[in-house]
Amino acid sequence: MDNAHDANMELAQQGNHEAFRLLMEQHTRAVYKLAYRMSGNQHDAEDLTQETFLRAWKHIGRFDGRATFATWLYRICSNCALDHHRSTGRRPASIDDEAIFNRIASAEPSPERLAVSSEVAARLGPAMEELSGMERVAFVMRHFEGVPVESIAQALGIREGAAKHAIFRAVQKIRRAMEPAMSTK
């Protein structure tokens, strides 16, 4: 991160609201995208983004710079998503199939995108819906964010074996839901 970012971080830790607002501005898009993957819909993603920044402000004194601020926010967001799933007692909403389809359809054609049939895209949403909160959060962290299993376990406060297991279950469910479409591709 640049010097301005570090300076804002220092000021924010001293209680400067404006510095925190600037940090928030810089990280909102990334946090929102993560929240969207964790929750699967716009409404919850917006709620999770707000909650992430409120918690970050509340605990900014504990940020010790061992990880980057982005990673720290990312951990807060993951925990917010898990808390949200626990408190609502429901599975995260499915990814909007239409949104996926539109994005694939509107993207520049590439060999990979052209290979994605509409049937496969339509199956991804329901497949993600089948995942429990823990499975979804762990899978999103591993698959989309590239976080190693060991770090996922640390971030979620679970054993490494449990984190692996959550990812395996997620992969199994996704494969089960998507393979019929893959075989007809």
Add this chain to the structure above:
Amino acid sequence: MNHLTEEDLVLLYYSEPAAAESRSHLAACSTCREAFSSLRQTLDICNSFEPPEPDPAFLASLPRFITPKVVDIAPRRSRVAWLAAAAAVILSVAFFAGRASRQPPVVVAGLSQEARARILTITLADHLDRTELLLTEIANSADPAVGGDRARDLVSEGRLLRQSVTGATGELLDEVERFMLDVANSPDNKSAVQLAQWRGRINQASLLFKVRILQSNLRQKEDKI
């Protein structure tokens, strides 16, 4: 020849360190290569999903929503700041009490009972946060250098806090201190056996669980103060 399990293939797909051996097996086994190719095809499809950009109206409203709340909520001071503040108060009170009188009863002047309770609660909860983090790392890590300076810091902080707490909380701090002392005094290059023994101790004494419960209780108490 034992073929790779689905779990092995998933670890391999994500290039996890545990998959190193599987990679050499894959090079020599066409059955596993085929299974891996099928898995990769399915998981690669998931990459097609990019979350949408946030709604511009949301981006515009976020600072308006957050800022008033941020102004209302004072950020919690860091553990070091609280410890420094608490230590400064204790030292100055002890100094002035010593000068003014040789009578022992020292009441911390200028600091209410509530303020002292708040300092202690927050400092203790922050200490347990850091303890939980290190215990979790030790319970999951194969890193021979895990612990070290952080364990030493926790021992020093724990001893300072131990003077102000009694009962079950004090007993838990003693238990944590004994464990952290062993970690702090161990060599940087710990053996796998040593790490396994520590994991065993953490599990057997439900150390992580007890730390989490106490920390959670303190956080709830902290929110009410």
